[in-house]
Amino acid sequence: xxxxxxxxxxxxxxxxxxxxxxxxxxxxxxxxxxxxxxxxxxxxxxxxxxxxxxxxxxxxxxxxxxxxxxxxxxxxxxxxxxxxxxxxxxxxxxxxxxxxxxxxxxxxxxxxxxxxxxxxxxxxxxxxxxxxxxxxxxxxxxxxxxxxxxxxxxxxxxxxxxxxxxxxxxxxxxxxxxxxxxxxxxxxxxxxxxxxxxxxxxxxxxxxxxxxxxxxxxxxxxxxxxxxxxxxxxxxxxxxxxxxxxxxxxxxxxxxxxxxxxxxxxxxxxxxxxxxxxxxxxxxxx
Amino acid sequence: xxxxxxxxxxxxxxxxxxxxxxxxxxxxxxxxxxxxxxxxxxxxxxxxxxxxxxxxxxxxxxxxxxxxxxxxxxxxxxxxxxxxxxxxxxxxxxxxxxxxxxxxxxxxxxxxxxxxxxxxxxxxxxxxxxxxxxxxxxxxxxxxxxxxxxxxxxxxxxxxxxxxxxxxxxxxxxxxxxxxxxxxxxxxxxxxxxxxxxxxxxxxxxxxxxxxxxxxxxxxxxxxxxxxxxxxxxxxxxxxxxxxxxxxxxxxxxxxxxxxxxxxxxxxxxxxxxxxxxxxxxxxxx
Numbered sequence: 413x414x415x416x417x418x419x420x421x422x423x424x425x426x427x428x429x430x431x432x433x434x435x436x437x438x439x440x441x442x443x444x445x446x447x448x449x450x451x452x453x454x455x456x457x458x459x460x461x462x463x464x465x466x467x468x469x470x471x472x473x474x475x476x477x478x479x480x481x482x483x484x485x486x487x488x489x490x491x492x493x494x495x496x497x498x499x500x501x502x503x504x505x506x507x508x509x510x511x512x513x514x515x516x517x518x519x520x521x522x523x524x525x526x527x528x529x530x531x532x533x534x535x536x537x538x539x540x541x542x543x544x545x546x547x548x549x550x551x552x553x554x555x556x557x558x559x560x561x562x563x564x565x566x567x568x569x570x571x572x573x574x575x576x577x578x579x580x581x582x583x584x585x586x587x588x589x590x591x592x593x594x595x596x597x598x599x600x601x602x603x604x605x606x607x608x609x610x611x612x613x614x615x616x617x618x619x620x621x622x623x624x625x626x627x628x629x630x631x632x633x634x635x636x637x638x639x640x641x642x643x644x645x646x647x648x649x650x651x652x653x654x655x656x657x658x659x660x661x662x663x664x665x666x667x668x669x670x671x672x673x674x675x676x677x678x679x680x681x682x683x684x685x686x687x688x689x690x691x692x693x694x695x696x697x698x
Numbered sequence: 699x700x701x702x703x704x705x706x707x708x709x710x711x712x713x714x715x716x717x718x719x720x721x722x723x724x725x726x727x728x729x730x731x732x733x734x735x736x737x738x739x740x741x742x743x744x745x746x747x748x749x750x751x752x753x754x755x756x757x758x759x760x761x762x763x764x765x766x767x768x769x770x771x772x773x774x775x776x777x778x779x780x781x782x783x784x785x786x787x788x789x790x791x792x793x794x795x796x797x798x799x800x801x802x803x804x805x806x807x808x809x810x811x812x813x814x815x816x817x818x819x820x821x822x823x824x825x826x827x828x829x830x831x832x833x834x835x836x837x838x839x840x841x842x843x844x845x846x847x848x849x850x851x852x853x854x855x856x857x858x859x860x861x862x863x864x865x866x867x868x869x870x871x872x873x874x875x876x877x878x879x880x881x882x883x884x885x886x887x888x889x890x891x892x893x894x895x896x897x898x899x900x901x902x903x904x905x906x907x908x909x910x911x912x913x914x915x916x917x918x919x920x921x922x923x924x925x926x927x928x929x930x931x932x933x934x935x936x937x938x939x940x941x942x943x944x945x946x947x948x949x950x951x952x953x954x955x956x957x958x959x960x961x962x963x964x965x966x967x968x969x970x971x972x973x974x975x976x977x978x979x980x981x982x983x984x
Contacts, residue, residue, distance in 0.1 A: 512861070516807055517858050520803070521802050546862055549862050550863045572803050576805070576831055577832045579709065
C-alpha cells in the first residue's frame with residue numbers, strides 16, 4: 413500500500429493500474445476510519461482491482477462554528493486500517509493541494525439540498541459536492557463508494573455525478589451500526605458514556621417508526637411526532653429535524669406510499685448526530 | 699468522420715481511440731462554424747490524434763430575452779466543414795441528452811465572472827461552465843480548445859478546469875478576424891451591410907488603443923474614453939462596457955502595467971458583439 417499526498421502521485425498510480433486493466437474503486441473519507449468506512453473499502457475491494465481511499469478533512473464543508481478543528485485526525489491509525497483491508501493507495505492531500513489560493517469554482521446541487529441537513533448547515537453541501545468532484549477528477553475511478561448513513565449526501569452526490577456526466581458508478585452501502593443500534597460515526601467520539609446511551613434514542617426511535625409502518629401506519633406526521641417524543645424523552649438535546657421524505661427525490665411525504673427515507677439530526681452535547689432508515693411501505697419485511 | 703448524438707457513442711469512440719494510444723482533442727462549439735472555429739480544429743489536429751468537435755446550442759447560457767431561438771443552426775454545413783478539416787467525431791446532442799428532467803447541478807466560477815460580460819448576462823457563465831464541465835466529462839479529452847475572442851470565457855474555463863482538477867490541457871487560440879479586422883462571430887450573421895461596416899469600429903477602436911499604449915499611454919480611463927468615443931461615433935449602438943483588466947485575474951486596471959485585456963461589448967441592431975485585445979505594456983511590438 414502507498415500513502416501519497418500529491419495529485420501527480422495519485423494520477424501516476426491510477427494510470428499504471430488502469431494500463432494494467434484494473435478496475436479502480438475510490439472511497440472518499442475524512443479519515444477517523446471506523447467499521448462504516450471499512451465496509452465501504454471491503455465492498456470496493458470485492459468489486460474493484462485497485463482501491464483508493466482519500467482522507468481529507470475538507471474545510472469547506474464545515475459551517476462556521478462547527479467542529480472543523482475538533483474533527484479527529486488519525487492518519488497513522490487510518491493507514492493501519494487501510495493496509496489491513498487491502499487498500500492499494502491512500503491519498504491524503506493538504507488543504508493547499510486541494511485548494512489553490514485562487515480557487516473560485518463551486519459545484520452546487522439544487523433542490524435535493526433544500527431540506528434535511530441543507531438549511532441547518534448552509535454551504536455544507538456545496539463544500540461536499542465541490543470537493544467530491546475534485547477528488548473524483550483526481551482519482552478518476554470506475555466506481556465510488558459512499559455510506560447510506562449520510563443519506564442526503566449519497567443522493568446529492570449520485571445526482572451530481574449523473575448531471576455532470578461523470579463516467580463513474582456511485583455505490584451506496586448500508587449504514588453500519590454498533591450491536592446496540594448506534595450508527596457508526598466519527599463524531600460519536602464526542603459523546604460521553606451517558607450521552608452515548610442517550611444517543612441510542614435515535615436508532616430506537618427510527619426502528620420503532622419502521623415497526624409502526626410495518627403495522628400499517630402511513631401518516632408521516634404521526635410517525636414524526638412519535639420519533640420526536642422518543643428522542644426528547646431520552647435526555648437534553650436539540651432536534652435539528654425529523655423528516656420523512658421520498659428516498660429518491662427527498663421531497664417531503666405526508667403519507668408513506670413510496671420508498672421513504674426517515675431521517676433525523678439531533679445535537680447531544682458537542683455532537684451533531686444524524687441517522688436514518690429507508691423503509692418501503694410495499695414491503696412487509698422492509 | 700462520424701456524427702453521433704448520444705453520450706454512449708462518444709464514450710465508445712473515445713475509448714477506442716485512447717486504447718489505440720491516440721491523444722484526444724476536443725473543440726466545444728455551438729455550431730455555425732466559421733474560420734475562428736476551424737482555427738481551433740486545425741490547432742487540435744496538429745496537437746492531437748483524435749479530434750472531437752461538439753456542437754450544442756446550450757440553452758442555459760442564453761439569458762432570457764437573448765437570441766437562443768435565432769442562433770444559427772447549420773449542422774449539415776458544419777459537418778462538411780468538420781470533414782474538410784479532418785475532424786474524427788462530431789458530437790451533436792439534443793437538449794434532452796444534455797439535461798435530464800431532474801438536472802439540478804451547476805458549476806459556478808466566482809470573481810472572474812463578476813466583471814465584463816458577467817453583470818450584463820446574469821447566469822450566462824454558470825450556463826457555460828456547467829455545460830463545458832459536462833462536455834469535458836463526456837469526451838474526456840487530453841486537451842480542449844477555446845478561442846480568445848471569448849476572452850473572459852477562456853479565463854473562466856481555464857480556472858474551472860484547474861479548480862476541479864480536471865486532467866485536461868486548456869488551449870486558448872487567437873481571435874480570427876476578417877481582412878477588414880472584424881472578429882469572426884456566428885452573431886455577425888445578424889448584421890446588415892451597414893451595421894457590419896459600423897461594427898468595424900470595435901476592432902478599429904481596440905487597435906487604436908493598442909497603438910496609444912505602444913506610444914506610452916498607460917492611463918486606462920483615457921484609453922477607455924477613446925474607445926467609447928470611436929465606437930459611439932460610428933453609429934447608433936449601446937455600449938455594454940469598455941473595460942481594461944488584468945489578462946489573468948480580470949481585475950480592473952487603472953494603469954496598464956501588466957498584461958492587459960482590453961475588452962468591449964456593444965449592441966448594434968440585433969447583435970451583441972464582443973471583441974478584445976491582449977496587450978503587454980512591456981512589449982513594444984505587442
